[in-house]
Amino acid sequence: MNLAYAIRYFKREDIETVMGLNRTCLPENYPESFFIGLHQHAPHAFFVAETEGRVIGYIMCRVERGISSYRTAAPVKKGHIVSVAVSREYRKAGIGTELIKHSMKGMAEYGAKEFFLEVRRTNEAAIKAYEKLGFDVKRVLKGYYRDGEDAYLMVKEYIPEDGDEAVDE
Numbered sequence: 621m622n623l624a625y626a627i628r629y630f631k632r633e634d635i636e637t638v639m640g641l642n643r644t645c646l647p648e649n650y651p652e653s654f655f656i657g658l659h660q661h662a663p664h665a666f667f668v669a670e671t672e673g674r675v676i677g678y679i680m681c682r683v684e685r686g687i688s689s690y691r692t693a694a695p696v697k698k699g700h701i702v703s704v705a706v707s708r709e710y711r712k713a714g715i716g717t718e719l720i721k722h723s724m725k726g727m728a729e730y731g732a733k734e735f736f737l738e739v740r741r742t743n744e745a746a747i748k749a750y751e752k753l754g755f756d757v758k759r760v761l762k763g764y765y766r767d768g769e770d771a772y773l774m775v776k777e778y779i780p781e782d783g784d785e786a787v788d789e
Contacts, residue, residue, distance in 0.1 A: 623671060623713045627722050630659055630666040630678065637675040638668065645705035647767065658682055658702060665699065665726035669706065669715045677706035679719040683730045689758055689775040690734060699727030699778075701737035716746075720753055724778070733778050738764060738771040750774050 630638065635652060643649050658680045659666045669677035680702050688694040701723060706715045724735055738761060739746050747757075755774040764771035 623710065623715075625669050625671040625676065625710075625713070625715060627667050627669050627718050629663060630668050630680070632656075632659075634668055634675055634678075638678045638680075641675070641678055641705045641707060642703065645707065646703065648703070648765065650703070655680060662727065662730055664729050665723050667719055667722045667726070669710075669719055671710070676710045677704075677715050677719055679704040679723045681723045681727055683727055683732050688734065689736065690777050696733045697731045699724060699730075699732035699735040701735065717749060717753065720750075724776075728778050728780065734775060735778065736773060736775045738773055740765065741770045741772055747772065747774075 635655060638655060639650075639652060642655075661682050665681040665683070667679050668675045682700050682702060684698050684700055685695060686698050688696040689698075701720065704716060704719055704723075706719070724732075727735065735755070736758070737750065737755070739750065741760070753776065755776045758773045758775045761771040761773055763769075
């Protein structure tokens, strides 16, 4: 699929469309306050994809402090990919991958040294996409989802690129 689309920062007026995508694309849904809270926490890590003025995908993330997945007992800032979705008719066009790349760069601006996410064990397409981006399965989270399905916890270490800079928190 050859599609012209743009990735941009989420804006407050995108909320209804983003929540609609969340409801139609994913079984895990959140209240408006959750989306707004994540945007307020890390606006440089909340993106939408749009084509012809229509929002067709989103990613929302947060930055947390925790123990490193790579260094023994070392505290670190970790970028958490909370939710990513692309409208069904626009999948397999690389939009999800671009949203993830933008969000990782955004989380790195806040000092994230590694990234993590949870994904359903049955979501093979997403797992393959995350693996192509350098994520590895760290462990299984038994019964993670409300319906009882297990999740994989996937992690990736941040490797800075030339020109990457941190923003003030």
